[in-house]
Amino acid sequence: MPVLSADVLEKYEEAGRIASKVRTKIEDTVREGMRIIDICEMVEENIRNLGGEPAFPCNISVNEIAAHYTSPPGDERIIPDESIVKIDIGVHIDGYIVDTATTICFNPEYDEMVQTSRIALETAIRTIRPGISTSDLGSKIQRAIENMGFKPISNLTGHQIGRYMIHAGKSLPNVSHISFRKIHEGEVYAIEPFVTTPNARGRVIEGEEAHIFRFLKRKKLKLKESKRLLNFIERKFRTLPFAKRWLIKDNIFNEFAFTHLLESKCLMAYPVFIEESRQWVAQFEHTVYIDKNGAVVLT
Numbered sequence: 376m377p378v379l380s381a382d383v384l385e386k387y388e389e390a391g392r393i394a395s396k397v398r399t400k401i402e403d404t405v406r407e408g409m410r411i412i413d414i415c416e417m418v419e420e421n422i423r424n425l426g427g428e429p430a431f432p433c434n435i436s437v438n439e440i441a442a443h444y445t446s447p448p449g450d451e452r453i454i455p456d457e458s459i460v461k462i463d464i465g466v467h468i469d470g471y472i473v474d475t476a477t478t479i480c481f482n483p484e485y486d487e488m489v490q491t492s493r494i495a496l497e498t499a500i501r502t503i504r505p506g507i508s509t510s511d512l513g514s515k516i517q518r519a520i521e522n523m524g525f526k527p528i529s530n531l532t533g534h535q536i537g538r539y540m541i542h543a544g545k546s547l548p549n550v551s552h553i554s555f556r557k558i559h560e561g562e563v564y565a566i567e568p569f570v571t572t573p574n575a576r577g578r579v580i581e582g583e584e585a586h587i588f589r590f591l592k593r594k595k596l597k598l599k600e601s602k603r604l605l606n607f608i609e610r611k612f613r614t615l616p617f618a619k620r621w622l623i624k625d626n627i628f629n630e631f632a633f634t635h636l637l638e639s640k641c642l643m644a645y646p647v648f649i650e651e652s653r654q655w656v657a658q659f660e661h662t663v664y665i666d667k668n669g670a671v672v673l674t
């Protein structure tokens with residue numbers, strides 16, 4: 376695998392600076408009782424104002440929801456009192472994506488669990504380097520979490536990142552597993568340990584709701600409205616995830632056409648992920664570039 380060109384690396388670094396700025400700002404802004412939709416829109420707007428594009432809708436996943444919640448149009452949900460809130464932010468410049476997340480804790484009972492997730496991420500960043508296998512990395516992450524008395528989520532992973540592809544190539548499980556796949560210089564990864572309570576099941580299942588979507592394939596469509604909507608989505612988001620909110624803002628949303636595109640499998644939906652035993656989940660995430668010495672944190 377060739378190392379990245381200076382030009383490409385510069386785009387990753389710029390996307391990383393934007394993501395980091397937006398994350399820091401939102402950490403200082405989010406309060407109990409705020410409307411989730413306002414936070415989503417604030418994050419996405421800040422990304423655009425700083426010269427980036429959202430690589431996916433801002434995810435705001437509360438308590439036992441581990442990932443993939445974004446506000447549907449007109450969402451009235453608020454940040455509950457004494458909750459823990461994961462905010463997951465994606466930025467791309469010209470298709471070069473960074474992905475970063477933080478957990479905001481309004482419940483002192485969960486401080487230590489949240490801290491564990493942060494420490495597990497730091498451990499992973501110190502450990503990852505060219506030549507290490509994904510299984511060695513997973514074991515280190517698992518041990519860091521279990522040493523603090525908590526449990527990793529076994530079926531959510533970090534991931535390699537490709538141009539316009541958030542999950543490309545290799546996965547980075549947060550537990551030990553059998554794999555001989557190795558990390559190479561020049562690759563870009565999102566590392567994201569998800570941590571839950573010691574007595575939890577330690578797995579996520581898909582929930583009923585889905586508010587994040589992406590283009591899957593084109594197809595011959597008879598309905599003019601569906602054709603028009605699919606063309607718009609493919610041109611605007613390519614293979615990156617998007618929200619209905621964005622289509623409404625662009626004045627192109629049509630419920631009937633959208634449902635038709637989902638049924639025709641031209642689009643796919645990402646259901647929310649919920650911890651199976653309904654225990655709460657914390658997550659921190661950074662995107663790193665692998666140089667010859669190890670990880671360079673982009674976010």
Ligand code: MN
Pocket residue numbers: 463464474475476660
């Ligand atoms: Mn993420």
Ligand code: MN
Pocket residue numbers: 474533534565567660
């Ligand atoms: Mn990720």
